[in-house]
Amino acid sequence: MEGPEEKSFLKINFSVSPSDELMKRISFPNSEIKRIAFKEKPGFFYRFQFETCFDYLGKKERVTNAVYIFNGKPIRGDLSEYSVTEGNEKEVKLPDYKNDYFIAKEELKKLVQGKTNEISRMLKNYLEKEKEKIEESFVSETKRFRNDLNSIAEKLMEFSKSGDIEKIREQKKLINSLREKMNFDEIEKDKTRALQLENQKHLLNIENKLVKMTIIYYPVYVFSLDIFKGNIKKSFTVQYDPISETVLGLACESCSDEIKEVVICNSGHAVCKYCTRVCDSCKKEFCKKCLRNSCDICSKKICKDCSVRCFRCSRVVCKDHARQDKLSGYFYCRDCSKRCDKCGDFKDPFTFKVSKRNNKEICEDCFREETRESIVGGIFE
Numbered sequence: 111m112e113g114p115e116e117k118s119f120l121k122i123n124f125s126v127s128p129s130d131e132l133m134k135r136i137s138f139p140n141s142e143i144k145r146i147a148f149k150e151k152p153g154f155f156y157r158f159q160f161e162t163c164f165d166y167l168g169k170k171e172r173v174t175n176a177v178y179i180f181n182g183k184p185i186r187g188d189l190s191e192y193s194v195t196e197g198n199e200k201e202v203k204l205p206d207y208k209n210d211y212f213i214a215k216e217e218l219k220k221l222v223q224g225k226t227n228e229i230s231r232m233l234k235n236y237l238e239k240e241k242e243k244i245e246e247s248f249v250s251e252t253k254r255f256r257n258d259l260n261s262i263a264e265k266l267m268e269f270s271k272s273g274d275i276e277k278i279r280e281q282k283k284l285i286n287s288l289r290e291k292m293n294f295d296e297i298e299k300d301k302t303r304a305l306q307l308e309n310q311k312h313l314l315n316i317e318n319k320l321v322k323m324t325i326i327y328y329p330v331y332v333f334s335l336d337i338f339k340g341n342i343k344k345s346f347t348v349q350y351d352p353i354s355e356t357v358l359g360l361a362c363e364s365c366s367d368e369i370k371e372v373v374i375c376n377s378g379h380a381v382c383k384y385c386t387r388v389c390d391s392c393k394k395e396f397c398k399k400c401l402r403n404s405c406d407i408c409s410k411k412i413c414k415d416c417s418v419r420c421f422r423c424s425r426v427v428c429k430d431h432a433r434q435d436k437l438s439g440y441f442y443c444r445d446c447s448k449r450c451d452k453c454g455d456f457k458d459p460f461t462f463k464v465s466k467r468n469n470k471e472i473c474e475d476c477f478r479e480e481t482r483e484s485i486v487g488g489i490f491e
């Protein structure tokens with residue numbers, strides 16, 4: 111880019127409390143903020159002042175326009191609502207603004223388009239009128255020539271009737287000199303030249319010049335937050351831009367959307383409220399990703415803690431539909447655990463034994479009991 115004639119720095123100051131501003135915009139409904147601290151870093155936007163020169167019909171018309179670029183986009187600039195002070199070049203490290211300049215130039219084209227169209231339309235009208243005049247003058251010249259030729263021809267006819275040789279010769283000379291004067295090729299060339307000249311006279315030349323560039327800087331607040339949900343600790347780095355009044359850096363760990371209301375899942379994921387679910391079994395809050403399991407028997411959505419894999423059939427079931435064998439510690443689903451006819455408990459089906467008393471299958475505990483009873487009974491028999 112060609113450098114501006116003048117470069118200046120402005121600084122915007124904010125008197126609000128950055129933490130208050132942040133807290134107006136984000137919330138943690140199921141956790142607690144334990145620490146909040148921030149640092150400042152400079153944010154930038156630019157004002158490019160252009161002078162556009164419309165050069166046409168021998169005159170130069172100059173128009174100035176200011177284009178504000180913020181975050182790579184043109185914005186309606188108005189600094190009056192901010193507290194602005196003279197900036198200091200040494201205070202900030204200026205980022206590369208080449209791209210912002212190109213965007214400003216594109217925006218400028220849009221800004222001067224109306225005027226460009228207006229002048230172009232006017233020049234086109236002028237040119238059309240001039241062209242008409244040229245055409246008309248050539249047409250009337252040709253007409254005059256034809257009239258002259260016609261009147262000579264009439265005279266020639268008269269003189270040939272009367273046989274006046276001298277006068278006939280005179281008229282023939284006149285015709286030749288007229289013909290010499292009227293060279294149609296030359297006339298056509300003259301006309302083309304005249305039209306080209308008019309075209310050039312009615313051209314519009316536009317020149318844009320960057321007259322002044324203003325670098326406006328302001329503080330962007332970078333926060334570090336520690337939040338707690340019971341024993342779960344989460345840390346965030348969040349940015350608050352007071353110009354755009356936007357918060358950056360809080361994204362849902364499930365759907366990746368930017369979030370304002372941050373819900374902490376029971377496994378420690380920060381998610382949006384739309385990605386929050388409740389475990390049907392323990393009723394704790396989880397994110398979508400953490401509630402992938404469902405009970406194969408009752409279809410309840412269940413968390414990892416509430417899911418059990420049956421040792422026999424490998425199905426995942428909720429704790430309501432599983433039994434743990436106290437002896438082996440293994441879980442069995444409702445369909446795979448066996449009810450002991452004697453004690454009524456659900457037990458590991460692999461440990462059942464046949465009762466010597468009634469040939470029924472009973473659990474290991476009951477079988478042991480039976481054996482003990484029979485030994486004791488045998489002693490006293």
Ligand SMILES: [Zn+2]
Nearest residue numbers: 362365382385
């Ligand atoms: Zn989400």
Ligand SMILES: [Zn+2]
Nearest residue numbers: 389392413416
């Ligand atoms: Zn659960």
Ligand SMILES: [Zn+2]
Nearest residue numbers: 375379397400
């Ligand atoms: Zn989760």
Ligand SMILES: [Zn+2]
Nearest residue numbers: 405408428431
């Ligand atoms: Zn279930």
Ligand SMILES: [Zn+2]
Nearest residue numbers: 420423443446
């Ligand atoms: Zn099973």
Ligand SMILES: [Zn+2]
Nearest residue numbers: 450453473476
């Ligand atoms: Zn039993």
